Amino acid sequence: xxxxxxxxxxxxxxxxxxxxxxxxxxxxxxxxxxxxxxxxxxxxxxxxxxxxxxxxxxxxxxxxxxxxxxxxxxxxxxxxxxxxxxxxxxxxxxxxxxxxxxxxxxxxxxxxxxxxxxxxxxxxxxxxxxxxxxxxxxxxxxxxxxxxxxxxxxxxxxxxxxxxxxxxxxx
Numbered sequence: 499x500x501x502x503x504x505x506x507x508x509x510x511x512x513x514x515x516x517x518x519x520x521x522x523x524x525x526x527x528x529x530x531x532x533x534x535x536x537x538x539x540x541x542x543x544x545x546x547x548x549x550x551x552x553x554x555x556x557x558x559x560x561x562x563x564x565x566x567x568x569x570x571x572x573x574x575x576x577x578x579x580x581x582x583x584x585x586x587x588x589x590x591x592x593x594x595x596x597x598x599x600x601x602x603x604x605x606x607x608x609x610x611x612x613x614x615x616x617x618x619x620x621x622x623x624x625x626x627x628x629x630x631x632x633x634x635x636x637x638x639x640x641x642x643x644x645x646x647x648x649x650x651x652x653x654x655x656x657x658x659x660x661x662x663x664x665x666x667x668x669x
Contacts, residue, residue: 500562500594502601505552510543513552516561520584527622528582529645553601555585555594562586565598567605570615578606580616583625590624599632607662614658617651619643629654 505513514535521532546552555563563585570579580602585594606614616634618625639653 499558500597501556502597503554503556504605505547505554507544507547509552509554510540510547512554512561513547513564514538514543516554516564516584517582519561519586520564520582523587524584526646527584529643551602551605553598553605555598557589562589563594563598565602567602573615574613576610576612578602578609578611578614580614583616595628596632599628603632603656603658603662607658612658614656616654617641618654619649619651621649626654632656 503509518532518535521528521530521535525532550569551567553565553567554561564582565580565584566582568579568581569575570577573579580599583595583598585598603614614634615637616629618629620626620640634654634656637653637655640650643649643651
C-alpha cells in the first residue's frame with residue numbers, strides 16, 4: 499500500500515534519490531537537469547527541505563512519486579504553488595498523481611491557502627488531464643517554457659475549500 503510522507507530536513511537523502519530518479523527518467527519534464535542536480539550536496543538538499551514542503555509517495559519496494567509545494571515569490575500569502583510533480587512511469591494511471599495533488603491541497607489548506615497554482619506544458623496531455631480531474635482550471639496565462647522556448651506552458655489553478663482541509667496526509 500502506498501503512503502505519502504511529508505519530508506523533514508533529515509530526509510534529504512530520500513529526496514535526493516527520488517528527485518534524481520525523476521530527472522533521469524523524465525529529463526524533459528522539469529526546469530532543471532540531472533547533471534545540475536547530481537552536483538548538489540547534502541547542504542543544498544537540506545536547504546530545499548527547509549524552504550518548501552516535499553511530499554514523497556512510497557510504495558512497498560521504493561519511492562514512486564514526489565511533489566513540491568512552495569510559496570511562489572511575489573504571490574499572495576494565501577496561495578501555494580505545485581512544482582516537480584512526478585510519478586514513476588511504471589506506476590502511472592493508478593491514482594498516485596491524484597493522491598499527491600490531494601495531499602498537497604490538504605497541506606496548503608491547513609496553512610490557510612485558498613488557491614493552488616501550477617504550470618503545465620500544453621503538449622503534456624496526460625498531465626493536463628490529471629490536473630483537470632483534480633479540479634484545476636486553466637487561467638489563460640501562458641509563457642514560453644524557459645528551458646525550451648519552442649514549448650508553451652500554461653498556468654492552472656484550483657480554489658481550495660473546507661473539504662480540502664480534511665484531506666488526510668499520511669504520516
